[in-house]
Structures are given as structure tokens and as C-alpha cells.
Amino acid sequence: MPARRVARVLIDSPLPQLDRLFDYAIPDELREVAVPGVRVKVPLRTAGRVVEGWIAETGDEEPVPRPLSDLDSVVSPVEVLPERLHALARRVADRAAGSASDILRLAIPKRMVRAEKTWLAADAPAAPEVDPAAAEWAGRTLAEFPGLADALGAGRRIAIDAPPRPARAWDGRDIGAWAEVLAAAAVDTLARGRSAVIAVPDHRDLAQLEAALAARAPEDAVIRDDAAQSGPARYAAYLRILAEQPCIVIGNRSTVYAPAHRCGLVAIWDDGDPLLAEPLSPGVHARDAALVRQGLEGSALLLAGHTRTTDVQRLVSIDWVAEIPAARRHTPRVVLSAMREGETRAVRIPSSAFAAARDALAAGPVLVQVARPGYAPVLVCAECRRPTRCSHCGGPLHAARQGAVPTCAWCGRGAGGWTCPHCSSTRVRMASSGSERTADELGRAFPGIRVIVADGDHPVAHVGDGPALVVATRGAEPIAAGGYRAVILLDGERMLLAEDLRIGESCLRWWSNAAALAAPGAPVHLVGVTGSIARALATWTQPAYAAAELADRAELRMPPAVRVAALQGPRAVVDEALRGLRADIPELDAASVLGPVPAADDAVRALLRFDYAAGARVTGALRAAMVQAALSSRRGSGRPGARNSPRNTLRVRVDLPDLDV
Template sequence: MTTGAATGWATPAPARRGTTARVVLDSPLPQLDHLFDYRIPDGLAAEAIPGVRVTVPLRSAGRVARGYIVETVDASDGFDGELSPLDSVVSAVPVLTPEVWALARKAADRAAGGAGDILRLAIPPRQVRVEKVWQRAQEESPAVSSPPDAPEIDGYGSALADLLAGHQRIALDVIPQVVQLESGTWVGRWAVTIAQAAARTVAAGETAILVVPDYRDSDQLFAALSEYLPPDRITRVDASQPNADRYRAFLDCLTDIPRVILGNRSAVYAPAKSLGLLTIFDDGDPLYSEPLAPYVHARDAALIRQQQSGAALVLAGHTRSADAQRLVDIGWLDAIGPERAKAPRVVITAKADHEDAVAVTARIPSMAWRLAKEAIASGPVLVQVARPGYAPVVACGTCASAARCRTCAGPLRIASAGAAPSCTLCGAIAAGWVCPTCEGTKLRLVTRGTGRTAEELGRAFPGVPVLISDGERQVTAVEGKPALVIATRGAEPVAAGGYAAVLLLDAGRMLAAEHLRIGEDCLRWWSNAAALARPGAPVVLTGVTGDLARALATWTQPAFAHAELLDRRALRFPPAVRAASVSGDAAAVAEALAEVRDLPGASILGPTPADDGVRAILRLDYGQAGEAARLLRGAVVRNATKRRKAPQGKAGYRPPPTLKVRFDDPEILS
């Protein structure tokens, strides 16, 4: 059997008929990450068009692989032999558009990864029944709502609208406020601003892609969009949808109808006809970091797509990430803020003193206690804490050694009041726990989670309802009645009319985390919570002073991001430079580093011991990052194709490749 011939990278060509199909395989193997040429049989000529799913033969034992036709040509370049024919056309729907293919290829090359890995994120698994129903609906030419009128974008004058109309790139400072929609729903003001910008885009006959971190933000933005657009102009695509709904929404995105596409990080790869706007809200959120190879951050994918499509790009948020600030500093993004916006009233306090016994018991500084007591009479009070659960971390009550599981050595926790301590990793109950250091049997609480905080504040505010919002209890909205709302960072519900007070209770504990980005992360968590307060309501920051507290109190987050970026430049840390982690066995890592060691400006830290081998950190300027990615990708391919001896007693077993490259690895900063 003759296999398809490998070709070099191809830029997507306009859809046209040809005798040869260039196919990208749906395979995680790095050595197969290129286009293969296959002959189009006469019986498949009508269906074998660019973008459709196909199956193709491989060299070994009659195996077939799945893939997508990227383009069709008249002849195979550089191959004079007989091409293998396509095995089948799985579906007549061209699910891979030229724009998405170009984005996947560029993003993968930038990250030293494979385009097929990105296509698995971009294109949902096929649902046959859904696809057939959708095809029939398209053949019937369904009615489409009239284009909406273009609304004004409140709070920014004409500056923002003019930049959007010119398809410019924008770093947008949103207004810290909650507003009520005509439907009665309360949402963050940011959602209304983005919805108005998206509605203007649709009114101009273009599509907008709106990317948000999680379902809470998605629900708010969807509610705001519904005020300006009919339902058939809004399409939600996110991982929380059932497979059938997600695939149906994906197919809708393939049509020519200008619409708003709303989703989480993978929505940046959604197909879109005439893309006019690409928006990412709160781009510093770690949920935008893709955990699967090639680990492309949603912001980076959006930057690439903007360059390829020429659409407007908006990075919006209450704070500004160091990555966005770098783009502002080099003039690549235009920084835009509201004309007139009143900043939240931030009060900075020290740790709890001994003026009020009840305040000390509830671990609230006296000033915060008094402000909360006054505010609770007129509405809900938000209390932001660091961790969920009752007691997320416990220690020996005698010697203060960390309490660990006797089964797996994981840290112990107390899940609820009166519960026995259990392991956070394996879940084993640590009944009859004895400290291995001092043989003590009593435990003390090192940290207090949402459950313990709710218990303490419930005693401090008798008769006041206490609500908990964290990963286990999903509360997205609360009424404007007196209540205590205990929430972990990022899980704060929206209160009708805004919160009467906001207490940032564990600020010092959050800031103590060992991570280079912890300063900007804390400022983002606190700013997002402060934006939920009603106008004039106190936002109390406890236990933190200095530049970070000053940035929150004066609402000058861009200035903090600029200072943070200057420090990163002095230290040559991301995002001032690009960095990549190279991990694997010592020999493979050494071979990969030898490829990039002589690049101008490259510096290597390590290797140091890591899980299953060693890890080294490569730092280099942005101008050299593309060449480094190409060289490291070549090292990964060579490592994957290298023959490795099977372990003794495992004849026929082929050990997996050991070399792994990850650009912009967030663990580098830990």
C-alpha cells in the first residue's frame, strides 16, 4: 500500500476542486504534525472539499486515521509516486474553516506544539443526529431576525466607538459598578459595555467573539446581550454545555449570519464569518491558561487571530495584567478609560486589634466590624475569604507541625464543624490522628475557610442570614436584603443594587502565596469584588498596606501593572521576556537545549531535578522566540521518533517520549 506523501506547511487556499487533498491528521504524535497528500477518488470528488472530516489510510497494517482536508490541489508537490486514495468523507459539512486552520497552525508554531491538538479544542466531536437536523434546517432557509440598531456605548463618549469602528486594538478599563437591566437582572457594568460594543458590531454586519473566564461571567454577559440582540443572534459555546448543544452551536457559527459568539477560553477558536470584534474580559484570570498541549493562552490566540483577521480587539477588565500592560507600553494597544467613573470607596485597615471582643472572635478588625455592622441594616455585606471549606489547613495543636495523612502524606483538613479530619488528596479519614513529631493528638486551625468564617460571623451577627458561595455552592445572585455573603475569590455573587459593604478579609493570606504574579492576582481579585459594591459603600481591605493597597484605594491599577512590568524587565521575567520550560530525561533535555543555547539573548536556568527527570528554563527576547519554538519543536519530533528500549520484562512495550516543551509555563513563576 502506498501512503500519502508529506508536504510542508500550507497556507489555506480558497475552496476549489482538485485531484489531490492535503490533509491534517487528528493525531497527538508530533511526527505526524504536517500535511499529507492523498488522491481524491472519483466517487468522493463532489464531497471532498476543504474543511470536511475524512478518514485516510496509514502505512501500517491497513490502519486508518481521522483528519480534515485543508485544501485541494491539482498535483502533489515534490512527489512523483502513486498517492493513496482518501478512505472516506465522514461528513459533507466543512467544519474546518481556512481562518481557524491558519490560527491553529500559527498558534501551534508559536508554542512549539501541534496544530492537531488545537483543532481538538476548536472543533467539537461530531454529533450525527444534530448535524443531520442542522443540515435540513439550512436547506429550508430559516428566517433570520433583522439586524439590530447600533446602541451607544455609555460612559466612554465617542472614543471607544470610533476605535471599534476602525478595528483598533484596545486595553479597556471598565466601570466598577453594578446596574439593573430592563429584565430586572443585575449585572456588572462591564457586561453592559461589552454587550453594547458587540451589538454595534452585529449591526455593522460583522460577528463578535466574546470570551469570559467562567459561567458566572458568561451568565451576566448573556443577560446583557439579550437586552440588545434577538436570541438567534447570540450563540453560546462553552465546555459546560451538553455535547449535542455544543456541537449545534458550533454549526450555527459556520453560517453567514452576523452574530455574537459567547464562551470560555476555547471560544477564541470558534469559526466566524466576517469577524469584526474579539473581546477578552479579565485576561489575567488563570482560567484562560490552557492545561492541554500546546498550552496556548486564550489571550495569545486572540492576539494572533486579530492580526490575521484585522478585527477589533478589546482586553477589558477592572485591572490590567502585566501582559496587557506590556502591549500598552510598546504602543500595540490603545488604553481607554471611562469619561467619568466614581471609584469604589476603599478603606485600608490593620489586623484585628483588641478594642472589641466580638470583632476579635470573628477575626475582623474593629473598623471593619463597625462598618459592616452599620451596613448590614441596609443591605447585604460581602465577605471575601481565601479558601473554601471549614478548615482547609490544620496543624498539631502542640508543636504546630503541619498535620498530614498517614496514607499518602497529603495535608489534612476539616470539612465541616464537628467532622473528623480528612486528607485533601486521597480523602482518607484521619481518625485517632497522632502527630509523628511530638505525639500530640489535638489539632488546631491554621486557616479558616468559608464554612468556619460563616460560623464565626453568624455568631457575631445574630439573626442575619448567612449565605456561602464557593466551588461547592454555586450562588450567582443574591437579593438586596440584609445578609452576610461569604464567598471565595472569584465566586462572589452579584447583589441586587450592589453590596452595602465589602470586606476583603484574608488579603494578607492571599498575598502570602509564593508566586511571582500574586500581586497582580490579588489586585484583580480585590478589584472585582470591590466593583460589586453600591456607590459610596465601604470596601474594607484588611491586613495589607503598601503599593498594592494604595493602587486599590486610589483605583490606579494600570500604574501598578506598569511598575510590576518594570520589575519584571529588570529581572528578565515574563512577560518582559518569553520563557519556556524544557523537561524530560537528562539526555533529551540536554539535546534540546543545545539547539537553542546559541540564540542571541538566550539564557538557560538549570536543569534542576523534577518529576521523571529534569527541567530547565529558557528565557529569550520576543524576537528570537519564533526561532526557538521551531528548534525545540524539531527536538520534540526527533525525541518522539527515537527508538527506546523496553523495560526488562516488558517485551514489545515502547516507552513514551520523554521530552516536553511548554512556552509561557505559569509554573515558571511559582
């Protein structure tokens, strides 16, 4: 008998027991189109249906007495899964005890037939040519960090502290200086005939990066990979990324998987932003995926931010990532503002910060950062000072404006006629000021000055250089033309009260990003905060703060000094998984496990702490436990049709961004 052609297929399924390659025979009529990387449909006998997947490998097999199902069909002739992307997805999934198909679902957009036909009918893209003037500009910009250009060319892992100042793009748009540095690195990489991939947290960062690249890089070589794009636009962009010509890919967290040809640079901006932490299974942070990719492809890795996360500081401390300082240190003029004698705690803005804002308004806009949006996010009983709660669902009440009927933040019901269940009082008191109430108060304090609110309900991207008070929540600050003439950081003490392991470094990141929007020499007032975090902002020594935080967490065996995995499911299943882990990995002692404790839906949750050296063995054992739990659930259900609807009874999340997740 002649050898038969066999395709090894990765099935697109979230079920852990299906996360492997399945062999299918290639019928004669599909031999020409069934090649590695294409989408296919295959029969899944255990489920009695046809599912989609991707061909990972093909080969000839000598005749053996084993039955193989035939491929059902080839969905598209386009090879959307190159070998480099499959290898990356497999490695990232193994590191996170997840499924490779979950990673590929994030990386590969849904097929759009019309966009695909248009692409196939068009000519192949030409090789991009970087203008000599743009290449010279990139060299000058990178020279601000001595040795950075050479390190990027050598494929090293680099961490830099971005210049905390505003800049202006060639077309007059105001951007952050960080965007110019990342754009210069991308242009320099493209000039060397390699691709660059840059991931940023949100659309506002993406707009700044686009402005920095405009007229510097060839227009047809800059590809935007953004989930906010329409389906056809994103699929067309993905097809261009697959082409053999180098390009610059910019986008959000899933962009780190973009399979650009001959990738020479992967850059991450502001890796401490929670938007770069993937919420979908297996929940891999963009920074961790970029580290895996750099190890596989040998590309350069650039981690940039105004602050240093403890995760990056750990890598710097073990010499896995090199730190390159700027030739000239730029530091905002930070002032620690405290209440003077005679000023009560009820005064939100100290006289020194108030005077700075008044003087700055004569020259241009002033930024006031607050903790929360809305008018009065927190209401308490006027008598006993206990937080008010909705009588229907138990959610917190808030006020939309002065004198308004309290409204539940969860169910949206009005709480007219509210009565305190503790003291029977019917009066409420505003215990906090949101962005709208702060704007109202500042409008009365500065009559005749324009007041702008910027938060989730009132998005503002840019403001002019005229006098204005901009009241913004953390992370929603607009960019001001020429920079803000003063920055006032309010509610610092309240922000630090959040029950979060990383609240210190998060606050430092929020304040540093806001301070970087100030014009050179403009005062930045941090109100009511003292201690090491205030000193780190005032002296602009965020890496030192990250190093101190990392040392404290190492003593407590908390991330990122160690890795942490969360196991959730029925108690019997979680206990069995933990027993198996301890048996397979002797160094996991009793102190390595926290819990189990009750969780939602009659489940329990346990946290497993383990060292990085044991990572591969622990995640492999966790993966095996998930498969075993899924198979046991299917066999033990005893219901008709249960074989066609298996369910996972053990959920695992590795490298939690927050231990409360």
C-alpha cells in the same frame, strides 16, 4: 496520463512528527465531496491503521512517479474546517511550539450525526437585523469611553478598565456594568454587518453576558459556544457559526477560535483569570490566541477588566495595544482597615470594618471575602505548631467542623488518634478559618441575620437586597440586587503569602472584582494589607501597579517581560535539545536557561527564557527538538510493535501561566 486530484490532509494526531499536511489521491467516487474543510478518514501506513483528519487543500497534480494512498472515506460533507480557522490554528500552534490538530480539537466539536442532519435539512439562517433602539443603546453605552466605537470600527487593539459598579439588565436581572460594555460592543459590531466573538472565564460571567445581550441583539444571532453544553447542542451551535451570516459568539476560553464569518471583534473579559489559560496542549492562553487572530483577520481586539494584567500592560507600554480611559472615572470607596490599639492579631475583623458591616446590614447584604473554603482548612499541632499530616499519604489534614475528627485533604481518610511525629502530642489546633467557620463566627456575632456561604461546594449566583451576610471565597462571590451595602476583604495577608510570581496581581484582581460588586458609595474594607498593592486598590490605579510589576520583572528577566518555555524529559534528551537551541540561536546564553532540575518520573525540567524578537526561531527549534526526540524514541525502543506506538520523550510548554506549572 490525465492529472490526478490530490487532497492535502491534516491528520488528527497529537504526535509532533505528524503535524504537517499529507498528500492523498482522491478517488473518482469522492471527487464531488472531498473538498477543503471536510472530515475524512485516511490510511496511515506507518501505523497500519485508518485515522481521521481534515482536508486543508485540494488541487490537480501532474502525473509523477510517486505512489499516493487514496482517501479512505469522507466522514461528513460539512466543511467544518474553513481556511481561516486552519490558518489561525497553524499560526497559534507555531507560536506555542505545538500541533495544529491540538488547537483544532479544542475549536471543532465532535460530530453529532442527528444535529448535522437537522442542520442540513433546515433553511439557511437569515441575516440578523439589529433594532434601531438597540443600536442607539449600544452607541450610548460605548460613549462612556470616548473614541471606543470608532476604534472598534477601525479594527484596533484596545484595552479598557471596566466600570466597577453593578448594573441591571432590561429584564431586571443584576449584572456587572462590564457585561453591558462588552454587549454594546458586540451589538455595534453586528449592526455593521460583522461578527463578534467574546470569551469570558466561567459560566457566571457567561450568564451576565447573556442577560446583557437579551433583547438587545437578535435572539437567533447570539450563539453560545460552551463546553458545558451537550454534544448535539454544541455541534449545532458550531454549524450556525460556520454560516455566512454574522453572529455574536459568546463562550469560554476556546471560543476565541470560533470561525465566525467576517469577524469584526474579538473581546476578552478578565484575562488575568486562570480559567482563560488552556491546560491542554499546547497550552495557549485565550489572550494570546486572540492577539494572533486579530493580526490575521484584522478584526478589533478588546481587552477589558477591573484590573490590568502585566501581560496587557506590556502591550500598552510598547503601543501595540491602545488604552482608552472612561470619560468619567468610577472608583469604589476603599478603606484600608488596620487593627486599632488594644486589638490583637487574633481578631480577624477590625472594629472599623465590623462597625461598617453592622451599619450596612440595616440597608441590605454585606459581602465578606475569605481565602479558603471549608471550616478549618489548616490544622497544626497544638504543642509544636507544625502542620499536621496524614500518616497514610502525607497529605494535609483539615477539620470539617468544630470538634470533628481531622480528615486528609488528599486521600479522604479520617485521622482519629493522630499523634504528632515531632512532639508526640495528640491535640490539634485550628490555624485558619475557611468560609464555613467564618460564617459560623459571624452568625454568632450578628444574631438574627441570615448568613449565606458561597464557595465551590455551595455555589450561589445571586442574592436579594435584604439584610444578609454573604461569606464567599475569592471568585465565588454572588451578585447582590442593587449591589452590596458593604464589602469586607479578609485574609489578605494570607493570600499574599502564596509562592506565586503573579500573586500580587492575582490578589489585586480578586479584591477589585469583589469591590466592583459594591453599591455606589458603599464602603469596601481591605483588612490588614499595606504597601503598593493596598494603595493601588484604595486609589483604583491598577494599571500603575501593573506597570511597576512589569518593570521589576524586566530587571529579573521574568515573564511577561520575556517569554519562558519549559522543557521536560529524560536528562539526555533535555540536554541535547538545549545544546541544539544554543547552537542555532546564539543570543541564548547560559543565563537564558534555568536548570535542569529533577522532576517527576525520573525526568528533569529546564526553563528557557528568550526575548519576543526571537520567539519564532526559538519555538521552531523547540518544535524540531520534539520531533527529533519522538523519532529517536521510536527507532531506539527495539521492542516488537514499537513502530506502531511511538511516544514523546520531550515535553514543551511555552508561555507558562505560572513558572511552577
